[in-house]
Amino acid sequence: MPGTDDRETPPRGAIIGLTGGIASGKSLAAECFAALGIPVIDTDQISRELVEPGQACSSAIRAHFGADVFQPDGRLDRQALRWRILADPADRSALEAIMHPAIRERARDRAERAAQDAPYVIVVVPLLAEPAVWPAYRDWLDGVITVTAPPDSRRERLLVRPGIDEEQADRLIALQTDDRARLAISDYRLDNVSDRAALRQAVAELDRRLRQTPRAR
Template sequence: MFIVGLTGGIGSGKSTVARDFTALGVPCIDADQTARDVVEPGEPALAAIVQHFGRDILQPDGTLDRRRLREKVFAEPAARAWLNQLLHPLIRERMLQQCQQAQGPYCLLMVPLLFENQLQSLVQRTLVIDVDEATQIRRTMQRDNTTEEQVRAIISTQCPRQQRLALADDVLNNSDNVTPEQRRQAVAALHQHYLQLAAATDSTAPPSR
């Protein structure tokens, strides 16, 4: 399977672009959804989290209390390191399984922190959705009903824009001056490009760069 890693800073519109690709029949694996799946009730990871943090990490219905977990790991670097060591390999393995099971010449792997977590080796191509920082802030404030200070704090933990662009194989401009039709046309052009790349790639080869 030829895998395209789709990434971009917060508020760049990754999900919108992913939906454009999905409308063209391209399977999309969402790392955020996979991260939620591996801690569902019945999953070994959730049992390990409960054993480590205690049962008060659960909601009354037995699901993970994500807010409480975030509070715990934010306050304790060692706890955050333990959690990452538990979850990251599981998420990586689950994402690769989903990619290999996907139907079609290629699939998208949408990972917000693709470069930050050094996951480029999982994909053959990287596509960055790009907007300027002011747009990131405004969109995220509107979407999440949060403050500018909070959004800037998130941006500061992510890969700097210029570094992200330098690492990208392909860039899609998703600024406000790009109309939905122009964005869809850009996606369609990339789709054709990826179809050609996938056809030229030995589908039995493991992901490499």
Template sequence: MNIGLTGGIASGKSTVSAMLVSRGAILIDADRIAREVVEPGSPALTKIAERFGQAVIQADGTLDRKRLGELIFADSAARKDLEGLLHPSIRALMRERMETFEKLYPDKLVVVDVPLLYESGLQTMFSQIMVVYVPREVQLDRLVKRSGLTPEQAENRLEAQMSIELKKEQADYVIDNQGTLEETQQLVREFWVGKGLT
């Protein structure tokens, strides 16, 4: 059994995924896979350098994520180009790991944390979708405090994603993460018990 876990930037997906893992779920993190596919020497990193220039490659041969982020969050066409370069490799690896874990551990819940799940049209990959929700103003506040971004930069990042309200409407499960950790933990517990997981 699997679920796709998503939400908005700074909504608390990592917190919720950790809570699910602590109950016995297996986590596949799309962000971690995205880092794997751009390791030095990878075909994806070569394509990124060809499209965005050597300025996005650091002296040690690794991707300069901050520099690339500045380019893509300011330019929707550049962001689409990057997605076109990375998404096929990320999806293939995600699907491969999901299938492996579901075969090896048929009784466990496989949770796939995908920040841009809806934006990438990946809904059909999962049995059900869980959205970690906080209102937009909470997202903005957390993003500015957490990342040291200006309010304008934080707005740009939110604008690059589908509205959190739309994600909430389309979800099979919503974990409202604007309260205390204990309240979030209780919602995760209710989900777990409701699914008949032990």
């Protein structure tokens, strides 16, 4: 047919989800992949972009939660919002309904564009294994990596973060699904049980495997 492009669509690099419990070492693993030249799409970063003043998600959060979860300069007060969603499961569900679709759309767009010129792309999705999240990612991810770490180590890391006390640390860990659910959807596992050098080495070994995986279409 005139005007029809019959050329075959070139293959793209695989899009790999990276998940793990809070404070398991996802950020460090992502930094290791980035240091190896792999594009990393961080959904936490996307979520921060989406709640900047004037963004649609910021307006929707204000409409649902009120001005109490915002600072005087109009920026989101993350600690105040964290307390709200820890105290009320309905508020947590409302926040997820506001944020998750927008995060997913932006993450997929960036990942698909980056995958045109890379052997593979990492998309960091902390809550990937949650029942309300996984179905929306399952059809466009080519694989999943889970980072695991002992619960005591995760708790210690949380307690050094600004604004998180022992009660919040325990509740944040308890709110998330466990590693069994994460590993059930995973193709690869990174155990963060030693030091940073050990995790970097594990990422380097996995990187070599992933570079040998046939490119997706």
